[in-house]
Amino acid sequence: MIKNSNFKNLFLSQLFANSGDIIYIVGIISIIYTKTGQASKAAIVPILVTLGIFVSGFLSNYIYARFLKKNILLFNQLFKTMIMICIIINFLSVSNLYIIYLLVILNSFFDGFTNPIKNSLIPTIVEKEEIAKSNALMNVMNNTVQVSMWAIGGILVGVFGEISSVIITIIFYILSIFFILYLKIENDILEEKDNIFRSFINMMSDVFKIKQSNFLNITTFFEAFGHGVWVAAILIVYVNEKLNAESFWFSFINALFFLGLIIGGIYLSKSSDKLEKKEFQIIVYIPLILAFINMIYGFNTVLIIALILSFVYGFFDQVRSIIIHSYIQKVLNEKELLKTYTLNNMVYSFSFCISTFVLSTIVDLFGVAYAFLIAGMFYINCIFIGFYYKSIFIKN
Numbered sequence: 001m002i003k004n005s006n007f008k009n010l011f012l013s014q015l016f017a018n019s020g021d022i023i024y025i026v027g028i029i030s031i032i033y034t035k036t037g038q039a040s041k042a043a044i045v046p047i048l049v050t051l052g053i054f055v056s057g058f059l060s061n062y063i064y065a066r067f068l069k070k071n072i073l074l075f076n077q078l079f080k081t082m083i084m085i086c087i088i089i090n091f092l093s094v095s096n097l098y099i100i101y102l103l104v105i106l107n108s109f110f111d112g113f114t115n116p117i118k119n120s121l122i123p124t125i126v127e128k129e130e131i132a133k134s135n136a137l138m139n140v141m142n143n144t145v146q147v148s149m150w151a152i153g154g155i156l157v158g159v160f161g162e163i164s165s166v167i168i169t170i171i172f173y174i175l176s177i178f179f180i181l182y183l184k185i186e187n188d189i190l191e192e193k194d195n196i197f198r199s200f201i202n203m204m205s206d207v208f209k210i211k212q213s214n215f216l217n218i219t220t221f222f223e224a225f226g227h228g229v230w231v232a233a234i235l236i237v238y239v240n241e242k243l244n245a246e247s248f249w250f251s252f253i254n255a256l257f258f259l260g261l262i263i264g265g266i267y268l269s270k271s272s273d274k275l276e277k278k279e280f281q282i283i284v285y286i287p288l289i290l291a292f293i294n295m296i297y298g299f300n301t302v303l304i305i306a307l308i309l310s311f312v313y314g315f316f317d318q319v320r321s322i323i324i325h326s327y328i329q330k331v332l333n334e335k336e337l338l339k340t341y342t343l344n345n346m347v348y349s350f351s352f353c354i355s356t357f358v359l360s361t362i363v364d365l366f367g368v369a370y371a372f373l374i375a376g377m378f379y380i381n382c383i384f385i386g387f388y389y390k391s392i393f394i395k396n
Contacts, residue, residue, distance in 0.1 A: 054345075076110040090103070092163075212332055225375055226375050227355070234363055
């Protein structure tokens with residue numbers, strides 16, 4: 001861990017907030033499935049989460065101009081805590097499905113304001129040479145939470161019932177609030193105040209003038225299509241049709257992918273100085289590796305190879321992601337970062353939804369192998385984008 005109390009407060013606040021988010025999602029999906037008996041009704045939850053994050057992007061710049069960043073983090077977590085209480089009340093009284101859907105959207109809506117702030121804060125609270133290490137630690141934490149909390153949430157629901165997961169989420173949210181209170185943000189000032197529409201237009205105009213932001217958001221769009229093929233719905237088809245294995249093996253593939261992410265983050269946290277010197281090569285050439293893995297993955301029929309490739313994919317994807325975000329955080333100022341990550345949140349949530357729909361349709365029409373093949377082709381685009389923006393890496 002970096003010896004910086006401010007970073008520790010940010011880290012721990014996100015640790016408890018992210019843990020609560022996943023445990024609550026497990027509980028909500030279980031509540032909906034138990035109530036309706038329909039998997040399709042429960043499957044709407046991830047879509048609603050993405051929708052809430054996307055919509056928040058239209059208001060983010062307006063909110064950031066009117067409230068201090070620490071207050072936004074604090075009140076968002078307070079509002080999310082109240083939403084959890086509303087979910088419990090709804091479950092114990094009317095138990096209305098559409099109210100639950102609305103509360104899910106509201107919770108992710110408030111969450112959408114948090115990620116841009118978190119990413120823009122890192123370069124302001126740690127030294128420049130520690131940015132990559134800080135991002136690596138944050139990513140390792142996020143991915144470890146993803147792996148562990150889904151399992152813990154499932155155990156809580158199975159042993160104590162769905163409401164227990166929401167209660168635990170409330171406790172985690174309160175702990176997150178505690179660490180946010182101790183967070184010290186320097187130069188946390190308010191900006192000019194426009195109306196919502198003008199504020200969004202100004203943000204878009206400012207972001208499009210920044211080459212580094214354009215690179216990040218364009219490559220994020222194509223990466224989302226590369227990632228889209230690794231969702232559970234497609235992996236289950238792959239395991240059944242290509243590997244001729246039991247459906248539960250998709251969870252092992254998923255687990256090894258996350259293990260690759262975690263190991264990649266740990267490796268980068270130990271070797272950040274050496275890897276940052278080769279940031280252009282990493283950013284441009286790793287998509288070639290990811291494209292190759294995707295393209296051969298769909299045609300592979302050997303289970304052990306599928307497991308190994310999943311780990312390797314996660315490892316290289318993590319290294320590239322951390323290097324990109326560390327570079328962006330080093331060259332842009334805090335105001336530019338906030339706007340860049342606001343748009344980036346919107347780009348990823350929108351493109352991931354579209355990619356999941358498109359790739360799932362390709363699976364139904366042409367087979368799972370072609371979905372992986374097309375996903376790999378999208379990574380090829382990232383290579384060309386990297387070379388097109390080569391000048392920004394040379395200058396910096």
